[in-house]
Amino acid sequence: MFAQILQQLPQQLLNGLVLGSTYALFALGFTLMFGVLGVINLTYGFYFTTAAFLALYGSKLLALPIWLALPGAALLAGLIAVLLDAILLTPLRRKKAPELSSLMVTLGATLLLYSLMTATFGTEIRRLPPAIISHAAIMLGGVRMNLSQILIVVTTVLIVAALLAVIRFTRFGLSMRSMAENGEAAELMGVNTDAVVRLVSFISGALGGTAGVLIGLNFNAIQPYMGETMMLKGFAVIIIGGLGDIKGALIAGLVIGVLEVLTAGFISSDIKDAVGFILLVATLWFRPVGLFGRAPAKRA
Amino acid sequence: MSVLKVRGLTLGYNRTDAVKGIDLDVAEGAVVSLIGANGAGKTTTLRGLSGLLKARAGSVLFQGAEMAGQPAYKITRAGVIQVPEGRQVFANMTIEENLRMGAYLVQDKAEIARRRVGVLERFPRLGERLQQLAGLLSGGEQQMLAIGRALMADPKLLLLDEPSMGLAPLFIEEIFAIIRALKVEGRTILLVEQNAQAALEVSDHAYVLESGRIKLQGPATEIASNPEVIAAYLGAA
Numbered sequence: 001m002f003a004q005i006l007q008q009l010p011q012q013l014l015n016g017l018v019l020g021s022t023y024a025l026f027a028l029g030f031t032l033m034f035g036v037l038g039v040i041n042l043t044y045g046f047y048f049t050t051a052a053f054l055a056l057y058g059s060k061l062l063a064l065p066i067w068l069a070l071p072g073a074a075l076l077a078g079l080i081a082v083l084l085d086a087i088l089l090t091p092l093r094r095k096k097a098p099e100l101s102s103l104m105v106t107l108g109a110t111l112l113l114y115s116l117m118t119a120t121f122g123t124e125i126r127r128l129p130p131a132i133i134s135h136a137a138i139m140l141g142g143v144r145m146n147l148s149q150i151l152i153v154v155t156t157v158l159i160v161a162a163l164l165a166v167i168r169f170t171r172f173g174l175s176m177r178s179m180a181e182n183g184e185a186a187e188l189m190g191v192n193t194d195a196v197v198r199l200v201s202f203i204s205g206a207l208g209g210t211a212g213v214l215i216g217l218n219f220n221a222i223q224p225y226m227g228e229t230m231m232l233k234g235f236a237v238i239i240i241g242g243l244g245d246i247k248g249a250l251i252a253g254l255v256i257g258v259l260e261v262l263t264a265g266f267i268s269s270d271i272k273d274a275v276g277f278i279l280l281v282a283t284l285w286f287r288p289v290g291l292f293g294r295a296p297a298k299r300a
Numbered sequence: 301m302s303v304l305k306v307r308g309l310t311l312g313y314n315r316t317d318a319v320k321g322i323d324l325d326v327a328e329g330a331v332v333s334l335i336g337a338n339g340a341g342k343t344t345t346l347r348g349l350s351g352l353l354k355a356r357a358g359s360v361l362f363q364g365a366e367m368a369g370q371p372a373y374k375i376t377r378a379g380v381i382q383v384p385e386g387r388q389v390f391a392n393m394t395i396e397e398n399l400r401m402g403a404y405l406v407q408d409k410a411e412i413a414r415r416r417v418g419v420l421e422r423f424p425r426l427g428e429r430l431q432q433l434a435g436l437l438s439g440g441e442q443q444m445l446a447i448g449r450a451l452m453a454d455p456k457l458l459l460l461d462e463p464s465m466g467l468a469p470l471f472i473e474e475i476f477a478i479i480r481a482l483k484v485e486g487r488t489i490l491l492v493e494q495n496a497q498a499a500l501e502v503s504d505h506a507y508v509l510e511s512g513r514i515k516l517q518g519p520a521t522e523i524a525s526n527p528e529v530i531a532a533y534l535g536a537a
Binding site for chain 1: 350351352371372373376377381382384388389390391392393397400401402404405449453
């Protein structure tokens with residue numbers, strides 16, 4: 001029994017890492033949007049779905065290979081995010097509307113957008129054409145993986161590294177951090193906050209879109225409401241990681257992915273989806289600022 | 301020669317006008333103070349000048365260019381730098397990063413370094429703890445950081461909003477000493493203060509704001525000896 005578990009463990013860990021990478025990527029965009037723009041934008045899951053569909057049609061109709069379909073779909077999802085933010089949230093920002101109104105507006109928009117998608121595409125599960133990427137198994141030291149799994153991990157590592165570097169070392173990163181802290185003060189320093197809002201929306205949408213294409217690739221199951229399922233998990237990830245905390249989202253995403261796969265592999269796949277939420281409840285119970293969050297540095 | 305020339309500036313929130321068509325001039329190198337009771341419209345005026353609040357009517361000429369209707373970041377780019385009410389330092393960023401933010405619009409690294417040296421000479425206390433989070437500083441230290449951050453932008457016109465508010469007496473003295481020093485160095489300052497006495501002492505010129513209108517204006521010494529001002533704002537001493 002133990003020997004069997006031990007034997008399967010490396011494979012399960014790898015699968016968990018792959019799943020966790022997509023969670024992390026998805027949560028990253030969501031937490032970035034919340035952290036810098038200060039809104040919980042519920043349309044976020046829609047970018048995930050949209051990008052998956054864009055990649056699907058790109059590969060079906062235009063026979064695009066994955067290395068074109070993925071960035072193309074991600075960029076378009078980013079542009080859609082900018083557009084939706086401009087239509088839905090910029091007017092609220094101008095009026096300094098309370099946070100709840102942005103929640104309500106994006107909730108309404110989400111319902112509408114998903115309904116339109118379902119009306120257009122139906123709810124049946126669609127599959128990417130096999131030609132989009134090679135599915136041959138690659139053996140690496142007793143662990144079995146395929147090209148799409150490698151693509152998922154590599155893409156996540158590259159994007160996260162790039163994002164952290166931008167935040168840490170560039171002027172744009174400084175403007176994002178200052179806006180996350182205090183939008184008005186950032187404006188007084190000369191930050192063009194409207195431009196930062198657009199850029200952050202774009203990056204978030206592209207991150208969500210990338211995650212959508214990668215999940216579509218990994219599970220090969222694309223349907224309109226895939227983004228909604230992911231949103232629930234995304235919420236769990238960003239709250240466990242600490243709202244607005246990039247590193248927290250990354251680690252929490254990976255941890256939940258690994259735990260889910262281990263649960264499915266060694267206990268029962270019926271309860272795998274409960275893992276993230278049990279962790280969420282525990283976090284809210286014991287560390288409401290998130291696993292890695294620190295209480296804000298403010299004196300009374 | 302006026303650097304700042306405000307004519308008929310009207311500002312407000314929702315359906316009410318908080319500032320009702322005021323005229324105001326700030327001469328190059330002068331310290332001008334805007335005094336008045338709570339709710340007279342002082343902070344609203346500064347928010348209007350820095351672009352945080354859009355003007356409903358009127359004109360704000362800075363060095364001859366129209367600022368009314370411009371977004372805040374463009375007004376900052378023109379050299380009008382506001383130290384906002386309540387300091388508004390970036391609490392979860394270090395002192396070093398706060399100062400860097402002050403020079404956000406400056407690309408030249410050597411120039412940023414030069415200004416940083418100047419600010420740290422003026423505020424040695426900040427230099428002792430550059431890596432500390434700004435939110436952990438005391439109120440007085442935060443005010444110094446907020447002024448230091450504004451100086452990193454090398455302001456052509458510095459707008460100070462209630463710099464002494466909520467500070468211990470020792471810090472209040474220090475803040476006014478800093479304003480005096482900035483004046484000697486030739487900085488142009490528009491100061492909003494509830495501490496009318498201290499404000500008038502450092503100012504060349506003063507405006508008294510009441511219910512959104514300029515009630516009185518003149519040389520600071522004249523305003524300070526006006527019986528109405530003494531009764532209303534300086535306490536019958």
